[in-house]
Amino acid sequence: MIHFVGAGPGAVDLITVRGQKLLETADQIIYAGSLVNPQLLACAKEGCRILDSAGMTLEAVVAAMEEGEGQGWMTVRLHTGDPSVYGAIREQMDILAQKGIAYDVVPGVSSFCAAAASLQAEYTLPGISQSVIITRMEGRTPVPDKQKIADYAAHQATMVIFLSASLLDGLQAELLRGGYAADTPAAIVYKASWPEEQTYTCTVGTLAETARRHAISKTALIVVGKVLGPAYDRSLLYHPAFTHGCRQAAPEDQQYGDHIGQETEP
Structure with a gap:
């Protein structure tokens, strides 16, 4: 199984709980070394194979994934931020799908x-x-x-x-x-x-x-x-004169609230 995991923006405690648990149990971690905080690798278990993909091609990354599958390993492909934003994961997933290798995606906090x-x-x-x-x-x-x-x-x-x-x-x-x-x-x-x-x-x-x-x-x-900059309008959601599905405006506020909006969900 291949898990594409969002490492978060950099701070080690901004990875998701799910992502951290996968890192702790992975048999192989392939991480984007030019962007991912290497301190995240400290939670890898003893014997985990760790590869820095910064100098690898797509073909080399997939080959490492295939090798892991052949060994019965669980592989984490660790991407910076959230994998869906400039993560180049689609091309990896398409190749894995063609090869019949199971994968999933764990979102992360984007930079x-x-x-x-x-x-x-x-x-x-x-x-x-x-x-x-x-x-x-x-x-x-x-x-x-x-x-x-x-x-x-x-x-x-x-x-x-x-x-x-x-x-x-x-x-x-x-x-x-x-x-x-x-x-x-x-x-x-x-x-x-x-x-x-x-x-x-x-x-x-x-x-x-x-x-x-x-x-x-x-x-x-x-x-x-x-x-x-400093300028903006007040949000209607918490305005006392704005009625929505979770709150009715107080009668005394209605006199100045007519211009704010119609009764609607926020």
């Missing part, structure tokens, strides 16, 4: 969630942004048409940009070209949740300069949007 926690930010603020766009800058790996940074910037939603810390001059230009104003709040979060985590607040117009000043060129997320 984009850890970045919000580091910034003490909420990505979805009433009146500001109700959508979060997770994307990356086009580099050596192409991006499909209509999914470029400038295309998404036109929506003015919150953006969390992966795999782009070394491309910030181009990223900044694309964000501006897409419609973000130069003074739009932004932030760089280096190694969210790791002991060496650093956060730098800036603007779209100063992204590249900020990264250069702090020597950030990898392992960082870029957050862009007005949710990082």
Whole structure:
């Protein structure tokens, strides 16, 4: 059996309970060494075979999985964050399915969630942004048409940009070209949740300069949007004049609550 496990964003205590239990009982762990905190491997049992996939090809990873199956081992394929976000797991799962090898996926805490926690930010603020766009800058790996940074910037939603810390001059230009104003709040979060985590607040117009000043060129997320600013509307969910399926507005609040919304589920 192959278990694809999300290691979480970096801090060893942010892996899920299920993921940790699988690590503790695995006969083989294949981990993304360039991104996963190696301290997570301390819970591996004695005799567990541990492979760093940073220098391996897809074919080599699958071969190791097949070897483990032949030995009757339980294998954990340990990916950073949540495996569904830039985890390259689909190609692995398809090959395993073709070979008749059973697998499952254990979700993890994504670094984009850890970045919000580091910034003490909420990505979805009433009146500001109700959508979060997770994307990356086009580099050596192409991006499909209509999914470029400038295309998404036109929506003015919150953006969390992966795999782009070394491309910030181009990223900044694309964000501006897409419609973000130069003074739009932004932030760089280096190694969210790791002991060496650093956060730098800036603007779209100063992204590249900020990264250069702090020597950030990898392992960082870029957050862009007005949710990082001070303004937002009050949530209706907890407003005293807003009736929904779990709470009836008090009669004395109705006089100023008519404009807030209709009776509905939250």
